[in-house]
Amino acid sequence: MKNEKKRTYLLMTLPILALFICFNTIPLIQGVIYSFTNSRGFGSYDYVGLRNYIDLFQDLRVGKSYLFTIKLAIGSTIVVNVISLILALALNSKIRAKSFFRAAYFLPNILGSLVVGYIFNYFFTYIMPAFFQMLGTDALSTSILSNTKTAWIGVLIVCAWQAIAMNTIIYISGLQTVPEEVYEAGDLDGATGWARFKNLTFPLIIPFFTINMVLSVKNFLMVFDQIMALTQGGPAQSTESISYLIYKNGMAGGQFGFQSANAVVFFIVIVTISVLQMRFSSKKEEQL
Numbered sequence: 001m002k003n004e005k006k007r008t009y010l011l012m013t014l015p016i017l018a019l020f021i022c023f024n025t026i027p028l029i030q031g032v033i034y035s036f037t038n039s040r041g042f043g044s045y046d047y048v049g050l051r052n053y054i055d056l057f058q059d060l061r062v063g064k065s066y067l068f069t070i071k072l073a074i075g076s077t078i079v080v081n082v083i084s085l086i087l088a089l090a091l092n093s094k095i096r097a098k099s100f101f102r103a104a105y106f107l108p109n110i111l112g113s114l115v116v117g118y119i120f121n122y123f124f125t126y127i128m129p130a131f132f133q134m135l136g137t138d139a140l141s142t143s144i145l146s147n148t149k150t151a152w153i154g155v156l157i158v159c160a161w162q163a164i165a166m167n168t169i170i171y172i173s174g175l176q177t178v179p180e181e182v183y184e185a186g187d188l189d190g191a192t193g194w195a196r197f198k199n200l201t202f203p204l205i206i207p208f209f210t211i212n213m214v215l216s217v218k219n220f221l222m223v224f225d226q227i228m229a230l231t232q233g234g235p236a237q238s239t240e241s242i243s244y245l246i247y248k249n250g251m252a253g254g255q256f257g258f259q260s261a262n263a264v265v266f267f268i269v270i271v272t273i274s275v276l277q278m279r280f281s282s283k284k285e286e287q288l
Contacts, residue, residue, distance in 0.1 A: 028267075034260040041256035052261035061237065062262060065245045068238070072156060073220035079160045080167055080216055081209070087164070088171030089197075102172070109165035117229025120158045121145065124230075148238040151231055155239055158226045163219065167212045174208030175201070210281035214274050221270055242266050 035052055039045035056062055091102055108116065125143045132140040144150040178201060186200045202209070224243040227233060233240035233248065240248075242262070250259030 031260050032264055034257050035264050036261075037257040039257040039260075040254045041251065045257065048257070052258045053265070055258065056261050056265060061240075062242075062245065064237065065240045065242050068152065069221055069223065069241045069243075072152060072159070072223060072241070073217050076156050076159045076163070076220045077213065077216040079156065080163045081212055083160070084164050084167035084212065085171050085209075087168045088175055089201075091168070092172050092175040102169075105168055106165045108162045111162070113162065113225035114229050116162055117158055117226045120154070120161075121230050124154050145231055146235055148235050151235060151239045155223070155226055155230055158230060159220060159223060163216065167216065170208055170212055171205065174205035178204045206281065210278065213281070214277050217277065218270055218274060221266075221273070 034045075036047055036049060037045040038048050038052075087105060091098060091105070095101075124145050129141050129143055144154045182200055182204065183196070186196055222243050223241050224247065227239060227241050227244045231239040233244055243266075246259045246263050246266070249255040250263075253259075
């Protein structure tokens with residue numbers, strides 16, 4: 001009986017493992033190999049050793065894209081988690097039509113990122129400037145996406161608007177694991193408001209906070225669809241994310257080998273940041 005169960009589990013696991021190796025591991029290995037070549041994505045190529053990696057760290061455009069992506073990831077992560085936690089606390093309380101509000105706030109998550117991006121592009125380009133022109137506000141009478149100083153704010157708004165949905169659901173799941181007895185004991189000690197949240201609620205949902213932080217940073221570092229729909233890296237390459245740069249110059253710009261090296265470095269950066277986040281959060285959990 002045990003052997004039959006093991007065989008069944010093995011038969012269920014092997015096809016998934018094969019698909020993972022085929023569509024994940026093999027392309028990853030090929031990408032690493034191409035990063036040591038001068039490949040244009042087609043035709044013949046030569047191995048160039050570490051030249052792509054050396055040029056990568058000397059390329060100002062690549063450095064600019066890393067700075068923009070990190071700035072966007074930090075800003076979006078803070079905005080998303082603050083708003084999501086506030087919404088989760090509200091939606092977890094005893095209010096009417098709680099299920100309706102949860103469904104309404106989750107709606108952005110089921111919409112395609114490109115669709116959302118194009119809708120917001122129209123809003124930022126036509127509706128918002130027209131509205132502020134009616135109010136006589138010159139500062140916002142033109143699209144924020146056309147200004148190098150404000151375009152990133154538009155990208156941040158769209159990224160946050162769509163990401164808040166999933167983070168809110170995760171926080172609600174965490175809040176529902178907090179035993180009611182904890183709050184009853186806190187009430188006896190006079191813990192209310194901010195003190196109740198800081199000393200009782202937040203320490204108990206730290207694992208969910210960690211999950212949201214790691215996923216948020218990872219997803220925002222890999223931002224692509226919103227850039228494609230809103231700015232396509234403009235104006236003047238001010239909103240060119242790393243993923244978009246890899247796609248644009250690697251797939252269509254003849255820098256396949258060079259951008260493969262960029263992708264390898266980017267992969268290492270994301271893994272390193274995620275590991276550091278997990279370790280930092282684990283230490284915080286132990287202290288609490």
